[in-house]
Amino acid sequence: MSRNNNNLNSNRSALVLKELIRHRLFIPIAFLAFLLLINVFINPGFLGVSLGRDSSGNPVLIGNLINILNNAAELVILAIGMTLVTASSRGQDISVGATVAIAGGVIMRVLCGNETQPTELHAPIIVALLLGCLAGMACGAFNGILVSKFNIQPMVATLILFTAGRSIGSMAMGGLKPKAAAEFGYYGNFIPGFPIPTPILITIVVVAVTFLALKITNLSLYTRAVGINDKSSSLNGLNPALIKFLTFVILGLCVGIAGFVQASRVQTVNPYTIVPGIEMDVILAVALGGNSLSGGKFNMTGSIIGAYTIQTLTSMLTTLNVNTNAVPVFKAVIIIMLVVIQSPIVKSFLGNKFTVLKSTVGDGKERG
């Protein structure tokens, strides 16, 4: 009797464990948790958040966790757009770093005009934001047309703006390096009197809008359908080219917002050094989130977790006093490990190891 009960219990826990491991978000979450754990191990006070005051005496939240959430803003916002592009076009946009420079350049030009050190803003910030987003969306539309109308591989199509984007950003600023008035800095730092960094708030809004949009429109269904089988999709009345185009424009919007946050952090933009190499971090974030880079199904939550994972990794390496120049190497090593763990070969190998457990639990899946 008691043995029976034991069996039942172990079966149930095995089932729960299996469900947990099979969940699409298991590896991304587990890895993020693992990284945080290492950080706590290195620095027991890692997770601590305290209320401090900045130089002008305003209350601000201080802590590693806050820093990670703050600095990951651009990465998270871009990963959202990249996830959609990846799903629909079965490829990636490698121009996001360069187009952030364009959007940032446009924003600076709107705010500063032709002055280098203006004492007040030349235009309302909302206008700058809108024009920046418009610039980003124009870049997205350019990429989108190349991919959807001319059937150019996304990586090749976006190589054009990847190459030219930073120079275009510099041209947008008229070749100047202006610094905007301090009030523009609220959006990349703190709004005086409010202790949570503004980029975190912006990220929350963008994520919320994204999930709302996925809920109240068919963006998710259409994107996945087109990414999985565009022939079938077009016979079901969809316009695959239009949907691919749309995802690139959405990514462009994300680029505009990311450019706004990034420009606001130091109230200036150096188009040649702004967000260096972020395109690869964004693509990695999508991959770490358990998304196939060859398109089709996607997992937005996974991508967002992936973005935070990469930011955690970056700041961990900085905390460990790894030489800034060596950070990419460490990042690469860790990411290779992660990608290999998620690869089908390793998964099926682990799956085989797991069959013993499976056979005791029984597979509920039926085939018709």
Added chain:
Amino acid sequence: MQDTVLTMRGIYKSFPGVRALQNVDFTLCEGEIHALMGENGAGKSTLIKVLTGVYSKNAGEICIKGINKPHIKSPQEAQKLGISTVYQEITLCPNLTVAENLFIGRTNNLFVNWKKRNSRAECILQGLGIPAKPAQQLSSCSIAVQQMVAIARAVDMDCKVLILDEPTSSLDDQEVAKLFALMRELKSRGVGIVFVTHFLEQVYEVCDKITVLRNGELVGEYQIKDLPRVELVAKMMGKELGDLAEIHNKTQSNTNDSKEVIIETEGLSSTSGIKPFDFTAYKGEVTGFAGLLGSGRSECVRAIFGADKVTNGTLRIKGEHVNITTPIKAMKKGIGYLSEDRKRDGIIGDLSVRENIILALQVMRGFFKPFTKAQAQAFADEYISLLGIKTASADTPISSLSGGNQQKVILARWLLTHPNYLILDEPTRGIDIGTKVEIQKLVLKLASEGMSITFISSEIEEMLRTCSRLIVMRDLYVVGELKDEDMTQDKIMYTIAGGETQNVQKQ
């Protein structure tokens, strides 16, 4: 008598679960054009792949010009033995010149005398009458010329057996004529040509002999003059030809006069190459398009649905003139289309059964009006039980279902849109008998409820059971329309083989 260049005896080949070839013989003589005929899945391509070393056979023997070669292990070995294949898709390099394509990969010399090579290429091209220059880039030639270059390459490699696998499907009439001239030229040089095609006319134009395969078995080898078209059709379909004298008079009272017209086409044609056709579908009627593979059955309905770009002609729905350019327009006019190739054009593999069911209706409803999960689930549940779809849950990805159940899901997708006119293109291909019968019954039930349905199938019996009127097609032309007592297997085969085209009748 001519010398035999190739003999294949007792070839067996099986794949897991399928016997692709059973005891097939094939003989090819020098200077002969030999048609290899058969419907889908008859084993034509398997036989060719065995011959060219792509597949290894399970049993049987192959003799080439007297040499007994029990095994041809690779296409390279086959080429060395003088067996060359030219496929429908060009397998040359379009970015190289004609001369480079003729000689690439054939020598191990490090140095190349381009001048000599180009003049040699010039010789070959002129000798075969191919209108191309050696230094021309291959991609700048028409498809027909590219194919000819591929053939020239094969011929220059001293091939004894030349296999042409559906070479004419992407050529227009003039190009086909040029290709045939080249084939006759090669024939006179003593090359044995195996010609795979599904165009009956072309077979009777150039071939000397026909070998017919069906379901992986040899039906027989015939001299072209001994096998009238209608018998060829009968042999390909596996039907014994009954007494043709029984054919009834064509005059029939038109019972459709009283019925409401749903779809009416006049001279409709599309970019797929389909010749202009007239077609009418009435409310509550099941119509069918009959014809061999590639005869244009699917192309007709694809033109109606807007899946191919319509180039000419008019389409009226319930008497109203409509201009359908995209599937969504057709869907909004109440047309549903279950496509021929389920895997490629039907299912969306990684999406769940539920998402696959609601997809078409959802697209019609619009981007900003997604169904709630509960609504979608209700639709899915309704049709899963209505059609008896066997699936673990509505969340299961459709790709993990069996073929028959996948087809039911696609059927559910279109039924959910409540179309006035439903096109079912090969809905029963590759699915089990039980499901086939269920689908046939469902078609009749839907028609009795007033839906107009077009049913296309490669199986004649199935069409006879379900359809009340048949449009017969051959080589992209509509060649006849059969109904009532005219609808017999014999009459259908007779029409496929020899019926007049719609266009001719008009003139």
